[in-house]
Amino acid sequence: MSVESVLTAVGLAKTFHLGFFRKKVQAVKDVSFHVKKGEIFGFLGPNGAGKTTTMKILTGLVFQDRGTASVLGRPVGDLHAKQRMGYLPETPYFYEYLTQEEFLDFSGQLAGVAGTVLRKRREELIERVGLGHARGRPLRKFSKGMLQRVGIAQALMGDPDLVILDEPMTGLDPLGRKEVRDLMVALKREGKTVFFSTHILPDVEMICDRVALVVAGRTVSEGPLASLLSAQVIGTEVHLRPSAAGTLPELPNGVDKLVSGGDVRLDLPASVDVDTFLLSAVNAGAHVISVQPRRESLEEYFVQQANKGNAKVAQS
């Protein structure tokens, strides 16, 4: 095993046979990626791309038909590897008759933690995920966001080296999302590896070291965000305040224009010479408020790759 290899998937495939007629559904066709020690790795893909099935393979809930996977250098399902792994399932369900303390104790016991360490860790995690106000309350009375927080806490009860989170931002408000982002960054600082799936791309851009994008059951790209996204300027956003006469130079074809409160916001394509345009705007009496070069965003990359993948599926 390479020292840096924490999570590896090579050519994973899984077909389910669902319903009375055993209808074949190919959830995962060819998923491969490699997560390095100590990084925050984003696992991206549109709905139905196979992210959750891949995560279930990695956590031993589902057996793959083809391919290999290893967790912390050991085969999936190995108890030593599971000992060092924490997992939050998508939209987690817990034993609703338990209080959060009882549930975290139970989770800790299953992770092999006992005695004062168990109690200390439980209390630390309750505070860390911001649920100190809900002590003694049964989980059935928790909101979706609170359950998500308990889910994160239970994943950390064994003090894992690898944390796998399936859609951890689901059900959280913007403040909660920020707290989870901060938590992931803090886990990274503690030397842990974080592997998570999400639909919320700004979060990925903010915290991920590397990402893998899966579309229609196949990995279409993997690497650091900077290497995946084009560094070239693909357009320029210009914010102008026209003169009292309201005159502006003639706009080239294909320019998006948004007028708001007397100001004009333009999205100039890369083909437009920005210097010449700005000069003519100033000559027409306009005041330039801001000029912002626009590079490819993760969202654009995501949409572009998803469309390509779906087009391939449609052709086949």
Next chain:
Amino acid sequence: MKIVAIARNTFREAVRNKILYSLVMFATALILGSLVLGDFTLGEEIRLTRDLGLYGVDIFGVLIAIFLGVNMLYKELQLKTVYTILPKPIARYQFVLGKWLGLVFTLVLQVAVMGAVLQVALLIQGAGFETAVWKALWLLMINVIVVTSIALAFSAFSTPFLSGVFSMGIFLVGRATPDLVEIGKKAGGLAHTGVAIAVKILPNLHLFFPSGAVVGAKHISVHANLVDMNYMVSATLYGLGYSIVVVALAIVIFRKRDFV
């Protein structure tokens, strides 16, 4: 340790789901029923309480054993709680064993409480501490362990409704084992062979309710001494052995499952 944690949580689930509150209803009905009905029977009050009480323990015990057993694994899958538990450092066999032990502990406690209520009712009517009644209760406890193990095995791959129907079917057939053997003998031919095979595979639950039967040319009755210790030991070993085999089967099924 991990198996114990799962067993404890299973017991907690049964208690907090108020299943055991049915015990209180049973106990109340039993005491009131035997005390009231006793007034209508001349000198047979204690006999009536014994019969009524043991049938009550039997029927309630089996119904609760099936209800808890068929829901045990299925509910974990349906409510998706298993997604949080199985990725933790436990093996799937530990999970099934923990669930089973929690279930067994719940049912043992339930039979013990019902037995205590029956004993109190007997004491109120002037009977003493009755060994035969406690022997019968012990056998009924083994009976519910066998039945709940079968229900648990079904719940590893089937819905609670179907599991319940199958488990109840096996209970009824298993309880009628001597009658089935007689029917097979009378029918002869293929039917005899079929019944002989079925009797070998299905549990002989009649062993756990021997009162009224003839064992070794001797009429058995809970109103006398019931059965001897040899019978008790062999019936107990048979019941526990059968349960272990069935739970092992549940583990084999559960180990291969995908949790979609």
